[in-house]
Amino acid sequence: MVGGEKMENQKKVIVACGGTGGHLFPGVAVAQELKQRGHEVKLLISEKKVDAEASKKYGDLDFATVPAIAKPATLSLKMIPFLWKFWKTKAKCTQILKDFGVDAVIGMGGFTSMPPVIAGKKLGAKTYVHDSNALPGKANRMTARWCDAVLLGLEAAKEYFGGSKVEITGTPVREELQNIPSREEAAKKLDLDPAKKTVLVMGGSQGAKNLNSLVVEASKAMPDIQFIQITGNLDHDRVKDELGDTGGRHKLIAFCDDMASVYAVTDVVVMRSGASSLSEISYLGLASILVPYPYAADDHQTKNAEVFEKAEAALLRQERELDAGMLVADLSSILLETEKLVNMSAASAALGVKDAAKRVCNVIEKG
Numbered sequence: 001m002v003g004g005e006k007m008e009n010q011k012k013v014i015v016a017c018g019g020t021g022g023h024l025f026p027g028v029a030v031a032q033e034l035k036q037r038g039h040e041v042k043l044l045i046s047e048k049k050v051d052a053e054a055s056k057k058y059g060d061l062d063f064a065t066v067p068a069i070a071k072p073a074t075l076s077l078k079m080i081p082f083l084w085k086f087w088k089t090k091a092k093c094t095q096i097l098k099d100f101g102v103d104a105v106i107g108m109g110g111f112t113s114m115p116p117v118i119a120g121k122k123l124g125a126k127t128y129v130h131d132s133n134a135l136p137g138k139a140n141r142m143t144a145r146w147c148d149a150v151l152l153g154l155e156a157a158k159e160y161f162g163g164s165k166v167e168i169t170g171t172p173v174r175e176e177l178q179n180i181p182s183r184e185e186a187a188k189k190l191d192l193d194p195a196k197k198t199v200l201v202m203g204g205s206q207g208a209k210n211l212n213s214l215v216v217e218a219s220k221a222m223p224d225i226q227f228i229q230i231t232g233n234l235d236h237d238r239v240k241d242e243l244g245d246t247g248g249r250h251k252l253i254a255f256c257d258d259m260a261s262v263y264a265v266t267d268v269v270v271m272r273s274g275a276s277s278l279s280e281i282s283y284l285g286l287a288s289i290l291v292p293y294p295y296a297a298d299d300h301q302t303k304n305a306e307v308f309e310k311a312e313a314a315l316l317r318q319e320r321e322l323d324a325g326m327l328v329a330d331l332s333s334i335l336l337e338t339e340k341l342v343n344m345s346a347a348s349a350a351l352g353v354k355d356a357a358k359r360v361c362n363v364i365e366k367g
């Protein structure tokens, strides 16, 4: 251990989870479980606005920021500023880790997780990486070389990492989603009718303009169904204009900081297939229609969606093939056929890993 005072058996753990909600929220879940077990935790997030917004409700956790890093897709002159920024960030991480007195570092994904893991390795700490996708990211595959163990959200990812240091843990879900309110309580909070079928729409952290517009059109054709549509900050006003007045049955939210209430009143989700959202809906046993983000690296969101489609927990629809009529037909087939909804929800629940946070923390505690 470097610097700092600590109790016996207590570990000082850095959770590197910056860059996107898909890395940050599983990192929060790991930090919450570690803290509950008496360990000391610091979360490293990026300086991006999205991280500041997503982390602000977790005031009881200790956050520090480091620059976000994105590797250029091809070998070009852009590698020079990338390497310079990488080196500077690693130096900053080394200082943070030394001051903290680090024992272990876990990276939750992306190139922003890489410098803290490498810095940790050089300081003699135990190092881990967690990947939540069916097709692991390039950054994680590279970071794995510096790690004592590789932790995976989905079995399908195992083939990309050789050797015995791989463990399937599932993807941790934050505390507030482990204990969601009742449907009635949540409906009251969101000013919705608990007796009506409700669709949640999540566009994910990247643009979902087309998907947002398709949903608006579908909603107009389904006046008895309630919608909660998370539009993303950039698309909110445009969608609001397109939607017009629905008498309160179609709610628009730019960014949602109360996913627990939203999930509690939901019957079916229409969403991108980001791994963290998938881990949450399977934890809660929600049926879904998955529309992968078409520009995700190596089309990894399709691979995630295929896991859910194969298990009959979801319908998989590519955005280029989807129109509002199909969406109405899909939603009707799930919402109006009770047996289908029940079966899809059960298949989703079967994919959920209830104790993922515990499994990840057990590995860190074992050392």
Ligand SMILES: CC(=O)N[C@H]1[C@@H](OP(=O)(O)OP(=O)(O)OC[C@H]2O[C@@H](n3ccc(=O)[nH]c3=O)[C@H](O)[C@@H]2O)O[C@H](CO)[C@@H](O)[C@@H]1O
Pocket (backbone or CB within 6 Å): 020, 021, 022, 023, 025, 109, 132, 133, 202, 204, 205, 206, 230, 254, 255, 256, 257, 259, 273, 274, 275, 276, 277, 278, 280, 293, 296, 297, 300, 301
């Ligand atoms: C475009 C892209 O490449 N996205 C990737 C990014 O996830 P990205 O951040 O896009 O999406 P994820 O679905 O993984 O995570 C979103 C998270 O944000 C939360 N949320 C969302 C909206 C909101 O208003 N409030 C809120 O709290 C969700 O509950 C979830 O926890 O990293 C994931 C994990 O490697 C990948 O699987 C995704 O493919």
